[in-house]
Amino acid sequence: MEQLTLPLPLPYLKVNRDGRIVAYSALAEDHFDLSSGHIRTLVDEESINKLDRISSEAGLSPVKMELNMKTNENPLGLFDVHLQWDSENQAGMIFLPKDSSNEELIQKLADIQNRLSSSDFELLEKKEELENVLKRMDRLSGPFIPLSDTLCLIPLFGDITADKINTISESCLQSVFSGSYEMVLFDLTAVGEVHADGIGTFIQLVKTLKFMTGNVIKLIGIKPNLAKELNRHDLDQWVQFNHSLKEELTYLDQ
């Protein structure tokens, strides 16, 4: 193995048909570990077949190919390799490192991609948090209060929406079924706005309760705006309407 004295600005190797390195430039020695004296140990295993195939098909004309090379810095450095056989069955190989500014650009693209997907996650997380808070608020807007062994009270707070009633229904039905109540009071004094789908869901809940338990169900504290809404649905066979919680409790006391 002979070192070329010619000052070459790129790594250069001369190899024979067996892949033995017969000569190398100074830069080749800087880039690669030449101690084995064989080209195979410089080329990534999954680039060797490529080198074999392309170089054996080359004839005497120059060929160019990309190969991954094991360099002193990087086990997988990408190079443009220019190769040409001479009449003595020796190939001159020039190794042109692929411009690393390319890599930089690609890294930046990847960073942006990452950022996009991570802000995606953050938004998703916030959305989940919000949904949980809303659910919790809904649950708190219809607490279940057992007043005696046979009487329970469910006061509703705030706007009546389908989501809220759905959230409340679950725990409400469970609590009513697990006791032996005879009467369920819904106190609507603190109800704000009433959404059409909310009222529908509420009526569904009332009917389910009536149907499944046969309990007496009373709606109390109905304000005029709610009365108007409720009047549209024919509810008399399902529930009784009373005036206020106070009246209801005085009546029970007697």
Next chain:
Amino acid sequence: MTHIEALASCLLEGDPDKAWACIENYPESARPDVYHNLMTPAMRHIGHLWETNKITVADEHLATATCDFILSRLSYGIGKETSAGKAMFLCLDGEQHYLGLKMVDSLFKEHGWETRYFGPSLPLEYALHTAENWKPDVIGLSVSIVYHLPKLQQYVDAFSRLPENPAVLVGGRLTDLYNLRPHCKEDTVILRSLPETERWIQNDLTGGQQSGTTNSTPSPPVFES
């Protein structure tokens, strides 16, 4: 030209519309079939074109971006109902080959899993941090480059110390080429393909025994239809 070659050439042209048309023309329409029988072979065919000196790594970058777009479009909108469990997916630090991982993420979503997909090169501390807070049932790792194997062991070790004891799945190109068991723990699940992964998911749902690949007999494809 086969469907696979046709898709590969659309990907290399960087033409997402043409590539999408290839997907639509493909006779099978179930996502796992498209991933396994069309897109994976198309990307591997692109690898073959590089090996035969027809294209460069720069072309592969363009094909990758186009393929990524197609994958996003294919999996858009799945994963609405999420009840089966939580799974996070990542590539080892430095590993840029993420397309396979993205397919696996999509597969889990399709089976009703809630997933977090981190894509290429996720440093271990970050992965651990997420795993500690989010408490996934499954952590899926992908590795394609031989030089990343020592890191595999590091990741697997760290995840095996998590208190929730998530199932650790390992996949990627190298599972086909080497026995990765020495780089893993006994209970690490090594999965060599999408059909094998889909079988694991199905077994998991029915609570069956989970072992992944412990011997070296390749499993037959599971996508019959």
